Amino acid sequence: MTEPTGRIPMRRLAVPLLAACILCLFSSPAESQVFTLSKQELTDYTSQNPFERFLDGRPKVPDDMIDRARDLSSEEVWAGLLKKGFNNQFADGFHIVHAGKNLVGRAFTVQFMPLRSDVDDVAEAKAKARGIPRLTNQAAIDMLQPGDVLVVDLFGKKVNGTIVGDNLFYYLANAAHAAGLVVDGSIRDLDGISEIEMPTYYRHTEPTPIGNVMMTGINIPIRIGNVTVMPGDLVVGDQEGVYFIPPQFVKSVLDQADEIHIHDEWTKKKFAEGKYKSSEIYPSPSDPKLQQEYKEYLKKGLEEISKKRKPQ
DSSP, rough: OOOOOOOOOOOOSGGGGGGGGGTTOOTTTOOOOOOOOOOHHHHHHHOOEEEEEOTTTEEEEHHHHHGGGOOOOOHHHHHHHHHTTTOOEEOOOOOOEEETOOEEEEEEEEEEEEEEHHHHHHHHHHHHHHHHHOTHHHHTTTOTTEEEEEEEEEEEEEEBSSOHHHHHHHHHHHSSSSEEEEEEEEEEEEHHHTSOOOOOOEEESSSSSSSEEEEEEESSSETTEEEEOOOEEEEOOOSSOOOEOOOOGGHHHHHHHHHHHHHHHHHHHHHHHHHOHOOOOSSSSSSHHHHHHHHHHHHHHHHHHHHHHHHO
């Protein structure tokens, strides 16, 4: 099915920290991309990132941690972020394609705004001066790295708010090797998309192609629901919704998840014995002997997990 694409111009930024991004519009002839945070700016705004970075400065959560995150539940992520005081990292209310398959990957952010012709004309002129005949939403899609999750702020748009149909979705999954898609907007060709194994979170389905919008930024801070999403966040989605974990908290969230897994395993084991009331075991054992039993169980469990993860 043919998928017309929207034009990709500049926008007027409402958030002060993004004002400098306007100066970056097509600032690099070699990359020829819509405005974004410069490598230094992206590094500054993600300065707590403990990992390596992509060439553009985006944090690169390691593959082994992405693999560990595949079994995370919303409860486990929530508990880890709550301890850090980050309470605005969860977005819900999505329709989900392949709801039984968890979404895990690195955030590649894209932002749209309603089309404004005077701004669009300037952006088009600047693009042509750089030898780019036409700006389309595929410019961002073609920049994805394997393991990226395309996270798109399309301001909840339904009609003409379709970021992809089944053709571009096929490209995302099989050519770009993306890990998934999260769009605060629409998708089209749901029957075809449903046949392609890639986790996807979306607000609406709609037959119209993308239009009457302008792509206003690539790999800048964006809003999804009540979340501020940064490029390089670890995206974790399950049937409840999607979490966006800042890179500096990924290891601590994963380590705490190991403890929660062991705690839940021990708790259910004690429940199965039928000797205790729930309040005697959960959320933590009240009896000193049971407390010691749990500490030993936890220690042994963590040692076994560590042993399994050591390189052979």
